[in-house]
Amino acid sequence: MATLVLDNGAYTAKIGYNHEKVSVIPNCQFRSKTSRLKTFTANQLDEIKDPSGLFYILPFQKGYLVNWDVQRKVWDHLFGKEMFKVEFADTSIVITEPYFNFTSIQESMNEILFEEYQFQSALRINAGSLSAHHYFHMNPSQLCCLVVDSGFSFTHIAPYCRSRKMNEGISRINVGGKLLTNHLKEIISYRQLHVMDETHVINQVKEDVCYVSQEFYKDMEIAQLKGEENTVMRDYVLPDFSSIKKGFCKPREEMVFTGKYKTGEQILRLANERFAVPEMLFHPSDIGIQEMGIPEAIVHSIQSMPEEMQPHFYQNIVLTGGNTLFPGFRERLEADLRSLSPSHLPVSVLLPTNPICYSWEGGKLLSHNPDYDEMVVTREDYEENGHFICEEKFDI
CATH class of the missing domain: 3.30.420.40 (ATPase, nucleotide binding domain)
Structure with a gap:
């Protein structure tokens, strides 16, 4: 069958x-x-x-x-x-x-x-x-794992022990890819160009240029610099669906910092939006959502488990869902968890090749x-x- x-x-x-x-x-x-x-x-x-x-x-x-x-x-x-x-x-x-x-x-x-x-x-x-089953299949010696699934509507954090889900430890954060795209649309519409109807295009922009900052305040300072010193700034060429079928990021060496581009391309200039949008996964309160970010929610979820199991969860955190593909996501999550978790426990976050x-x-x-x-x-x-x-x- x-x-x-x-x-x-x-x-x-x-x-x-x-x-x-x-x-x-x-x-x-x-x-x-x-x-x-x-x-x-x-x-x-x-x-x-x-x-x-x-x-x-x-x-x-x-x-x-x-x-x-x-x-x-x-x-x-x-x-x-x-x-x-x-x-x-x-x-x-x-x-x-x-x-x-x-x-x-x-x-x-x-x-x-x-x-x-x-x-x-x-x-x-x-x-x-299913993710937990996949993980235990690949790591048969492990007893526990924590699945962090950050998708379109929500981010779920779910502890599993020997393939059984522990309902009392499941947390949900109401932040997902849809909210990030909508927020990016609002920022661009307010600062540059009305794109509130362009969900499809702006979703592509988000996937192409956004990243998770390792040092938020430092990146913020760089994003305020003028001209070539601003290493965060990128120019994104919007598609016109006749000659340019898909939007793309201009290579750094082709960017014009003074004056206009000669070509008739429609350009979005992005600076702090690149990392401020994915930052909502770590600090939803930045835009007034009264919820924990992913690192806090993970610690909260693990602390609701029996004490002897907690070290196992910290060592077996599996990332799934589209938002985990932002460059820098895994490293930032591991660093934030390191600072929030007990210092004697090792922390290990796994990002599969295709989350x-x-x-x-x-x-x-x-x-x-x-x-x-x-x-x-x-x-x-x-x-x-x-x-x-x-x-x-x-x-x-």
Whole structure:
């Protein structure tokens, strides 16, 4: 029987059969300024000639799946002929859900998977649990690990002991990639150019030029210098979607510090925004969000665990999710944790080579596990016992 692994994130869906490679596909629909009436789904984004002013229709709001119509259309597209050609009657699915998901959302998901698509069997699990499974598989001698998953809507911190999640230690910070992009849009719109409708373009700017500062105040001082002394400043060439299809950062040696560029390129000049935006992950209070930053939340989470386990958590911190890809993220987190944690305990933070697909890879490993058949709910089980059997089996 084929097993399909779907890490159903709020921004991208990571999907693939357990014997193949993963595909990362936008988990939403789009409408473009030029063709308002046509809706594009998932990876049809590539067909849009002019993605400026792109309007996103997202199935997730604040990290929870609320728009089932959009989610169904995305799934229809993913499971359909163009993509994975799923034979539902012979396929088992591993699908992710957020921590502390609402019962109503879980029941809707059970119904859609079993009654509409009619999968042979299903396993609904947290993405962090798959990441932990991946980590323990690679490090069999370790007993504990702490998964830090910083995604589109939230950042979750979840301790695991021997693949079991410790619910009392799970923390959530309401800061994710969406908030960072929106904040960057506001800063640029206020200082330079109105870009509030350009989510797609500014998200790309964020990924291309932002980084996590190791010494925030020192970088702030550099960002205030004039001319070539300002080593933080970068010029970003915005796409016009005819000759420039994708925005890019001008090489430092080509930057003009006095006067204008001769070419007709549209330029964004970025200085302290480059590190002030990702800084929100470490100090949300900078923009008035009354919450802990990631380092404090990790310490808080570890301190809620039994004392003899705490050293193990500090040594096995695993980073997943798109925000961990900012240059300097891992080093800064390790340095901040070092100053907050007890001095006699070693601190070790691991950034996998592909933190976005780390939990999907964990799902792939789990589906090859000899106990996999014990974990899933089959369609017969579901038809006989309804939601009750899913509740009983999936809260692992």
